[in-house]
Amino acid sequence: MSRLLPTRTDAAVERSCNPDVLSLDDDETRDVLEALSSETAYEIFRLLNQTPATPARIAAELDQSIQNVHYHLTNLESAGVIEVTDTCYSEKGREMNVFVVSQDPTLLFLGTEDDRTSLKRAFKSFASLLGPPSILLAAGESISRIVTGE
Incomplete structure (x- = not known):
């Protein structure tokens, strides 16, 4: 039923x-x-x-x-x-x-609004540790919007 x-x-x-x-x-x-x-x-x-x-x-x-x-x-x-x-x-x-x-x-960023450029550097460092730069390519557009505030 x-x-x-x-x-x-x-x-x-x-x-x-x-x-x-x-x-x-x-x-x-x-x-x-x-x-x-x-x-x-x-x-x-x-x-x-x-x-x-x-x-x-x-x-x-x-x-x-x-x-x-x-x-x-x-x-x-x-x-x-x-x-x-x-x-x-x-x-x-x-x-x-x-x-x-x-x-x-x-995404929790342990910095201030003024530290947004540090966020981009952190992603680059993270990607270099993992090897393939494809991580940044996949997230590149989102990261650039975050960093530039667009």
Whole structure:
């Protein structure tokens, strides 16, 4: 017998190619670090980075109370690192949000806004350590936009 209301989601984790760059002198950076500072929040974020999930599924997988999971989901959503992507329904017919990591990846730069040229040098050094300069070619356009502020 098919169900009237969907109890599962077919949402997928899709990431864009435009990273959000956070630096130390940015208030958003503080919010992200505070939201991820607890072990439970960090584990929730890691789980959502692998697959979309409802609060009930997260609570079951991490052996946490649903109230604790809701608290951390609210903090993570307020910081902008996760978002609601879909809605499904429990066996009892209750509406449940399905959470995923935010579509834009986030790059945390441990410098200030004035240090953006250091970011470019850091990427060049990183690429030279790995060998192939193709890393910079693949990310070149995004990096140049970040560095120039365009």
